[in-house]
Amino acid sequence: MIEAVGLTKRYGDKTAVYNLSFQVRPGAVTGFLGPNGSGKSTTMRMILGLDNPTAGQVTIGGYPYRKLPNAARQVGALLDAKAVHGGRSARNHLLSLAQLSGIPARRVDEVLGVVGLQDVAKRRSKGFSLGMGQRLGIAAALLGDPQVLLFDEPVNGLDPEGILWVRNLMKALAAEGRTVFVSSHLMSEMALTADHLIVIGRGQLLADMSVTDFISANSADFARVRTPDTEPQQREKLSSALTEAGGHVLPEQDGALRVTGLPLPRISDIAHDADVRLWELSPHQASLEEAYMRMTQGAVDYRSTIDQKEGLQQPLPPGVQPPMPVPGQGQPGWYAPPPPQQGGQPFSMPPQGAPGPYGAAQGAPGPGTPNPYAQPVPQTPPAPQGAPQGQAPAPQPPQPSQPPATPTSDLTKPEDAR
Amino acid sequence: MAVPQVVRSEWTKIRSVASTVWTLSLVVVVTVALGMLISALSKNEFDSMNAQDRAEFDPTFISFAGMSLGQLAMIVFGVLVVSNEYSTGMIRTSLAAVPQRGSFLFSKIAVATALALLVGLVTSFAAFFLGQAMLGDHRAEIGDPGVLRAVLGGGLYMTLIAMFSMGVAAMLRSPMLSLGILMPFFFLISNILGNVDATKKVGRFLPDQAGSRIMQVVPPLDDDTPYGPWGGLGIMGLWVLAALIGGYVLLRKRDA
Numbered sequence: 001m002i003e004a005v006g007l008t009k010r011y012g013d014k015t016a017v018y019n020l021s022f023q024v025r026p027g028a029v030t031g032f033l034g035p036n037g038s039g040k041s042t043t044m045r046m047i048l049g050l051d052n053p054t055a056g057q058v059t060i061g062g063y064p065y066r067k068l069p070n071a072a073r074q075v076g077a078l079l080d081a082k083a084v085h086g087g088r089s090a091r092n093h094l095l096s097l098a099q100l101s102g103i104p105a106r107r108v109d110e111v112l113g114v115v116g117l118q119d120v121a122k123r124r125s126k127g128f129s130l131g132m133g134q135r136l137g138i139a140a141a142l143l144g145d146p147q148v149l150l151f152d153e154p155v156n157g158l159d160p161e162g163i164l165w166v167r168n169l170m171k172a173l174a175a176e177g178r179t180v181f182v183s184s185h186l187m188s189e190m191a192l193t194a195d196h197l198i199v200i201g202r203g204q205l206l207a208d209m210s211v212t213d214f215i216s217a218n219s220a221d222f223a224r225v226r227t228p229d230t231e232p233q234q235r236e237k238l239s240s241a242l243t244e245a246g247g248h249v250l251p252e253q254d255g256a257l258r259v260t261g262l263p264l265p266r267i268s269d270i271a272h273d274a275d276v277r278l279w280e281l282s283p284h285q286a287s288l289e290e291a292y293m294r295m296t297q298g299a300v301d302y303r304s305t306i307d308q309k310e311g312l313q314q315p316l317p318p319g320v321q322p323p324m325p326v327p328g329q330g331q332p333g334w335y336a337p338p339p340p341q342q343g344g345q346p347f348s349m350p351p352q353g354a355p356g357p358y359g360a361a362q363g364a365p366g367p368g369t370p371n372p373y374a375q376p377v378p379q380t381p382p383a384p385q386g387a388p389q390g391q392a393p394a395p396q397p398p399q400p401s402q403p404p405a406t407p408t409s410d411l412t413k414p415e416d417a418r
Numbered sequence: 419m420a421v422p423q424v425v426r427s428e429w430t431k432i433r434s435v436a437s438t439v440w441t442l443s444l445v446v447v448v449t450v451a452l453g454m455l456i457s458a459l460s461k462n463e464f465d466s467m468n469a470q471d472r473a474e475f476d477p478t479f480i481s482f483a484g485m486s487l488g489q490l491a492m493i494v495f496g497v498l499v500v501s502n503e504y505s506t507g508m509i510r511t512s513l514a515a516v517p518q519r520g521s522f523l524f525s526k527i528a529v530a531t532a533l534a535l536l537v538g539l540v541t542s543f544a545a546f547f548l549g550q551a552m553l554g555d556h557r558a559e560i561g562d563p564g565v566l567r568a569v570l571g572g573g574l575y576m577t578l579i580a581m582f583s584m585g586v587a588a589m590l591r592s593p594m595l596s597l598g599i600l601m602p603f604f605f606l607i608s609n610i611l612g613n614v615d616a617t618k619k620v621g622r623f624l625p626d627q628a629g630s631r632i633m634q635v636v637p638p639l640d641d642d643t644p645y646g647p648w649g650g651l652g653i654m655g656l657w658v659l660a661a662l663i664g665g666y667v668l669l670r671k672r673d674a
Contacts, residue, residue, distance in 0.1 A: 048514045051673040066517040077514050083507030085435060092434035099427040100515045102420070140511065 006056030016042045017203040024181045029174045031194030032183035037301045039203035040183045072101035076141035077150040081133035086126030111139040130157030148179040167193045187289035201299025215291045226256040226280035234276045241274040424525035441495035442537045449488030453545040456483035457552035476636040477558040478568045481549020493600045496583025499530040501593035513674045538576030564635040571632030585661025629654030
């Protein structure tokens with residue numbers, strides 16, 4: 001049993017963990033979740049007595065870690081897979097840890113077998129992959145057959161077989177009545193492994209509950225409804241019918257509807273009454289990942305932004321449009337690009353602007369003139385819509401129509417002036 | 419946590435890394451080889467020396483001439499033993515297994531010190547006997563007054579250098595920082611301070627200046643050093659004690 005009471009840790013003026021209180025009980029796998037920098041590792045280090053709490057305390061079986069008699073036999077921990085001397089062989093690393101608590105050397109060979117490293121036991125751990133390092137760290141944690149086990153990101157770098165093995169190992173350890181405390185970023189993995197969750201964000205406790213409670217408390221289950229793509233009016237019809245019946249309808253990007261507040265049979269009945277055919281009607285339970293995202297979205301410290309690559313890309317030659325960004329990058333109403341047009345400017349403007357003034361300009365630009373296609377796009381749409389095709393070119397032609405005449409004058413004039 | 423168990427574990431750690439073998443063999447090889455070379459050169463030079471130089475001629479101390487370089491390898495050994503834990507992150511595994519940080523640090527230092535003492539004595543005796551062999555007619559015998567003290571002292575000096583490095587490394591944690599401070603200090607700064615008249619009086623209280631007094635059998639004629647051979651070693655011991663206490667206090671207080 002691990003018990004934290006009012007645990008607080010400050011580094012200078014940065015508070016890493018604030019007033020954290022929780023219990024990790026034996027006989028269950030307790031998952032420890034939180035965004036990067038939320039204080040998970042700091043908490044783990046305080047449990048192990050490596051960092052001193054600024055305030056509050058954390059105990060294992062009633063003792064602060066540093067006062068724990070024969071700590072190595074009671075608590076096993078994997079903190080950092082790479083926290084080994086790379087020049088030391090795996091076996092010697094474990095042997096030095098075993099000797100600390102009077103564990104016989106035979107046990108070292110046992111755990112090496114348990115984690116599947118027996119063939120590389122004599123090799124320096126420098127050459128180990130991340131996954132092998134994790135296995136070595138897990139072996140170190142298992143060495144003393146402890147009642148309390150802490151794992152910080154144990155499946156990092158493991159292959160699928162290794163992940164499955166760790167999952168079963170955690171469950172088996174918990175089933176034997178041990179206390180198992182595991183931090184991880186892999187929500188799908190936690191959903192399968194953990195019975196109980198402790199979630200922190202910005203160093204504060206966000207949730208302390210069972211996995212099932214956590215998912216249902218932090219997610220709205222919904223039904224996905226799809227009407228035939230070929231008949232958009234059916235979709236409208238069903239939308240309004242469902243809304244009338246008290247459901248909440250959200251269109252999804254691919255044309256499906258996300259319905260909440262109505263049970264599936266009711267949706268089916270409503271569709272039948274409205275005479276709308278359905279291509280899909282499926283229940284969706286939010287995953288642990290969605291529930292977690294929903295809960296921690298306000299507590300994320302490190303959020304990625306779109307890579308602008310400012311100054312890294314070569315300046316575009318005049319007349320060439322920047323490439324279209326990848327679909328879905330911060331553009332809510334993105335649709336497929338218009339079909340390529342003549343002139344090699346396939347993606348440069350909204351479709352409705354295409355046949356306008358540029359039709360006349362096609363192939364006409366002379367040397368030295370700014371390419372009309374490089375004009376900011378927003379200027380153009382009003383022209384073709386408001387004015388007939390024939391007139392539209394009138395306000396704009398200065399650029400496209402004059403060039404054939406101007407090149408000579410444009411080029412010579414400055415020279416004359418000098 | 420029983421101390422003998424921690425000591426055994428530290429012994430496993432120290433014998434299972436290559437740096438131990440490398441640094442300690444370097445200590446022996448460099449000290450002995452350089453000592454032999456300088457002894458051979460001194461023998462040839464003896465005939466051209468003036469009366470004062472001949473009177474001050476100290477065959478024992480000359481055979482230890484390689485220690486000025488050999489001690490640098492000893493410093494590397496002392497620094498690496500402690501700071502390896504930090505540079506590899508092993509310290510967290512170690513302290514999670516031995517929450518009593520005093521037991522951890524002093525067991526580690528005890529094991530490394532025992533090893534350094536062994537290597538130091540071997541080096542000292544080897545450097546003495548091989549150096550004397552090079553000196554030919556001008557050699558000193560191990561039975562001469564003060565010589566055995568000097569040879570044993572040479573081993574103790576090397577040991578204390580290693581301990582001092584361990585204490586400094588425990589305070590500074592980073593191997594680069596520790597070596598970057600200790601190497602130039604012992605190789606250059608201490609020598610400069612000890613040889614410039616203005617700073618000589620302060621310089622001779624520095625750990626290596628004071629400690630190396632024990633290896634002298636024939637003191638210089640105008641010797642005004644305020645301490646004897648054992649007094650000098652005692653001063654060096656105080657430096658070592660200060661470094662170790664500093665290392666322990668910081669380790670105890672600090673987050674790992």
